[in-house]
Amino acid sequence: GEAVQETEKGFEHITGIDAGAGIMQATEQAIEEYGLDIELVPSSSAAMTAALGAAIENEEWIVVTGWTPHWKFAAYDLKYLDDPKGVYGEEESIHTLVRQGLEEEHPSAYQVLDNFYWTPDDMNQVMVDIAQNDMGEFEAAQKWINNNRDIVDRWIEGVEPVDGEQLELVYVTWDSEIASSHVIALVLEEIGYEVELTPVEAGVMFAGVASGEADAMVAAWLPGTHAAYYEDYRDDFVDLGPNLDGAKIGLVVPTYVDIDSIEEIRQ
Ligand code: PBE
Missing domain, CATH: 3.40.190.100 (Glycine betaine-binding periplasmic protein; domain 2)
Incomplete structure (x- = not known):
């Protein structure tokens, strides 16, 4: 047999x-x-x-x-x-955290980061293009922006453009955060920022925004996953609230x- x-x-x-x-x-x-x-x-x-x-x-x-x-x-x-x-x-939300003083020093970036909000399905489209369709990270992010012009226009509507001001975003190379960080970086570049995207470890990401060495992060999973990091630094950053709901x-x-x-x- x-x-x-x-x-x-x-x-x-x-x-x-x-x-x-x-x-x-x-x-x-x-x-x-x-x-x-x-x-x-x-x-x-x-x-x-x-x-x-x-x-x-x-x-x-x-x-x-x-x-x-x-x-x-x-x-x-x-x-x-x-x-x-x-x-x-x-279920969790993913929050955007920015450094103290960003609102005063870079009001346009602050406003766009505050407006940034999308759905799990949006984020998924970028992730699938990177992981399964062999697209580059910026390429996949730009494709999503092109396909969702109406959403991105709402994030930047009425925001004063800038001329090459520098911003640093920190993120961890989790697939989900690669997607969100590249999208928001390209949107900030649309309004004139020069954005540096710095991959770091999770603790360094929170510490960087809390110390003001980095300007912002879009990767705080709350209330559970990053509760310990959040509590450690809660007085030292500004929480702009969820950029995505329905994470798990x-x-x-x-x-x-x-x-x-x-x-x-x-x-
Ligand atoms: N994750 C993806 C991260 C947050 C984003 C769930 C792997 C974590 O566990 O910290």
């Missing part, structure tokens, strides 16, 4: 991302609260999705630290594991993995 290979059931570890990500802290807490006998292995946003793709190719079990918006849900059949203890929290974090597996809850995670 035919030799049928049994798919191995159980996970080697939880595939994480960069150690500074809020979802890593949440996952350490999940391991503790659910009493899981498994290790969280840090990597990066890019390495995590590479591991996910490779596992799916072979129909192997894998569990990753996942979030929405993210292109992986368009690329693969995936599901969030139930989190009955609510360790990962409810959790543990994600391919749909062929036949468990439904974090409680069922095993090696």
